[in-house]
Amino acid sequence: SQTIHQWPATLVQPVGSPLSLECTVEGTSNPNLYWYRQAAGRGLQLLFYSVGIGQISSEVPQNLSASRPQDRQFILSSKKLLLSDSGFYLCAWSVGTGTGNVNQPQHFGDGTRLSIL
Amino acid sequence: RKEVEQDPGPFNVPEGATVAFNCTYSNSASQSFFWYRQDCRKEPKLLMSVYSSGNEDGRFTAQLNRASQYISLLIRDSKLSDSATYLCVVTPWSGYALNFGKGTSLLVTP
Secondary structure, rough: EEEEEEEEEEEEEEEOEEEEEEEOOOOOOEEEEEEEEEEOOOEEEEEEEEEEEOOOEEOOOOOOOEEEEOOOEEEEOOOOEEEHEEEEEEEEOOOOOOOOOOOOOOOEEEEEEEEEE | OOEEEEEEEEEEEEEOOOOOEEEEEEEOOOOEEEEOOOOOOOEEEEEEEEEEOEEEOOOOEEEOOOOOOOEEEEEEEHHHHHHHEEEEEEEEOOOOOOOOOOOOEEEEOO
């Protein structure tokens, strides 16, 4: 069966520090991968998605970036964190369709709770 | 108009009650629909897909009304463990940005 791992579970970082969150998926090949953010009391906001190695699409312009160095690895990064980057970061995967169609449910990792001080 | 709208609640119901949530969506070309459940400070988990003909999974029944552009979730015989936020999710015609509602909060009380 497929599993998704995300770490760390919680992170406290000072403003201006860098960030690296990692997500890996097991049990499937060529998945679509996603990074979401959920701010306190708000809905999920899609940040990035990837349909293959090295292919990243950004949904929201900001000081975050994403990379997919391997088929089942997705990394969220920042060079300098802002206070507004605080939130609950969720990685998700779905079956890769390769057709641009997203009629598949997405499955989430446990999330990283990021607090910026 | 927001892509997906849900009544935020909270819905407070006693154990054993039947409760229903609705969710409206704005894009008539939406293809697929899902209900997710999110416990406090946890990740969303897929509860069920919603099919055109309606579908049932144990105590949970999902319905889709394309003409009126809404989906519903019915929970029968509510359990304390059903307390959570229920997210309505709608896919676009193309692209990867699933549209999540902000969720409806359910509290089942003894």
